[in-house]
Amino acid sequence: MDFALSPEDDDLRRRVAAFVNDEILPVEADRANWDAHENIADAPLARLQQKAKDAGLWAPQVPVEYGGRALSTVAMAAVYEEMNRSIFGPVCFNCAAPDDGNMWVLSKVGTEAQKEEFLKPIVDGSVRSSFAMTEPDGGCGSDPSLTYTTATRDGDKWIIKGRKWWTTGAGVAKHFIVIARTSDDDRKGLTAFLFHADQPGWEIVRRIPIMGPEEHGGHCELRFDGLEIPDSNRLLEVGDGLKVTQIRLGKARLTHCMRWLGMAKRAMELGMAYVEDRESFGQKLIDRESVQLQLAEAAMGIEIGRLLTMKAAWMIDQGDYARKEISMAKIQVADILHKAVDTSLQLNGGLGYSKDIPLEWMYRYARQARLVDGASEVHKMVISRTLRDMRRDFWHWGTPDDT
Template sequence: MSNADSTKGGYSPQALEIAAKVEAFVRDVVTPYEADTRRDHHGNPLDSLIDELKEKARAAGVLTPHILPDGGHLTQRETALVLRKSGLSILGPLAVNTTAPDEGNMYLLGKVGSPELKERFLNPLVQGKCRSAFFMTEPDGGAGSDPSMMKTTCKMDGNHWVINGKKRFITGADGASVGIIMAKSDDGACMFLVDLPDPAIQITRVPNTIDTGMPGGHAEITIDNLRVPADQMLGESGEGFKYAQIRLSPARLSHCMRWHGAAVRANEIATDYANRRQAFGKTLIDHEGVGFMLADNLMDLKTAELMIDWCADVLDTGALGTAESSMAKVTVSEALSRVADRCVQVLGGTGVTEDTMVEHFYREIRAFRIYDGPTEVHKWSLAKKIKRDWKAQQESTAA
């Protein structure tokens, strides 16, 4: 752990110790697995690889490190520190069980799940015994950046809900054991917990994507007359969007934490290269065109870190809203994308090969600007808030 992490406030000694252990584990144990060939034909890591890493994390005492043995949880600022360390390798969050969608699903179930649902669905996730998937996004014409367009339906039939519809870009669905499905009743959006696999939930396609860091990829799904017991609904009929916000705002922030770690590692590789590589009679770092890019990286990384910590502090107060999470998601994803892009540029031809992890970091971080809402949607949402706030101010002044 760097001296900066050990001196800045907001972290308990316990959190600093956990973060140090996670960083050591990811750097020493996980990174050698980055060359492991246990991948599917899309390039995503196989569960056999992830399970092996989880066992090593369990033995090292760093599995699900942000959730404490007594069931307590680190503060969000402390979680940010730990998740940044887990993100130093693409495989790190998978190994220590801080990855999406599992981390967000655990957060949601921990907040709103009944004791029975926690016992059945949450505990195996926390223990790293299975993976999960969150079924919200739909094909064209359905829910995506605008969840109100949801077309997947759910109707009561006796003591069961019957769900029908199609979903798209469902991360990790192939191989998951726990599913959280969003569907629309006459009352509005609903959310259900289901066991996977289920014959009524069919994976119709797993497209090749720019990112290849998630087991199971991003599947397209058909749900055909899925019967779910009524007691597996989260909350009441029509409350699904409320629960989605409980999950999505912190989940966006968790993405920022993990990808910050990836960008830090990419910058480390680029910095090492620039200080070793010679061109035109001096090292690359001594050429302003290269040195300035690395200086810009430091500024973008610090800006992203400060935004993450600010948003984490707001979340710890219970006041995190859509605006705050949108600002963090846009600021951090755009800053980290610039960092990754510069790292590729610093490495030149090497940067577009698989000879270092920078090319892989670049692809994964680039995808981050799209999922959990593209930059433009978040800016649009913020612009609407600016207009609402302005109108409210004008009305208050007039009164």
């Protein structure tokens, strides 16, 4: 396995890192630039996004024909990690969820007409998007077979009825992907559809209050009561909804890991800066063994997460689905994000618990990592099932005769 970046990709990584340091972190440091939901406000975000475009750093992950650089997954891992050194970083480059995952799946499976109508505006940054899959009242979550939102065919259109929630970004999204049931078939019973926010027949019931902080548009509960979607806005074939979710969520889980590693590293920076400066009982905190042990454990956990993420990224670039590798990375990185932030907060003491630095923001944000895009327990089930199926080959080196 080779995780080395090409000179061009490493140059991009360095330029992104410099942009975050010089342009985004100063904006993050001024609370006047925050909105009511503790994210970057629209006006400073628009300014930073334009600067990113002018610097040639906009949406580098998208295909070249849409203005991106079609980064490999390995290159994405390195670049996304740098972006999330700031809590506001990824959205400034149009590399944040849920738009990132939606752009990925639309570029892979959308028709040319769908790409023109739905993908291009997301890539341009003129609209935001959302992915409606999860349902309340015992509906779809980690188990898509529980989907009860229905799509009923009526000539050349589909009628959508049901409910969704935890629909990230729905409050500001203009383009949506919705997963609905079109038959009772266990594997081919779901279908994916595209619709615009201004279409009648659906509504946002509420923006769900959370521990916070929130992405732009929040996490919303939706009600569908007769939304009409033309068949031309169906993604792939009838019954391919599960396939669409697998294409989208597999890589989306890994991009979460890429970004979270950047945040974990930033948390460590904040911890290191404090203990290197703070003196107590005649000794710098950094010189105390107890502090050194905490820093070492967190640093080692981050590096393990990086290696798992990079291995999964490399396998994807080789054409592998990397399902168990993505699950292992998701568990490890979600855990270490929380541990790194918690460690840094503890080392910073009262300062870490205050809003003077972003650690308390990171702490609240980090708790969701073990839940989003599949709870850790679900990913452990995936790993266990794969181990049972593969036995000794679970640890193969990728060579034909490695039994």
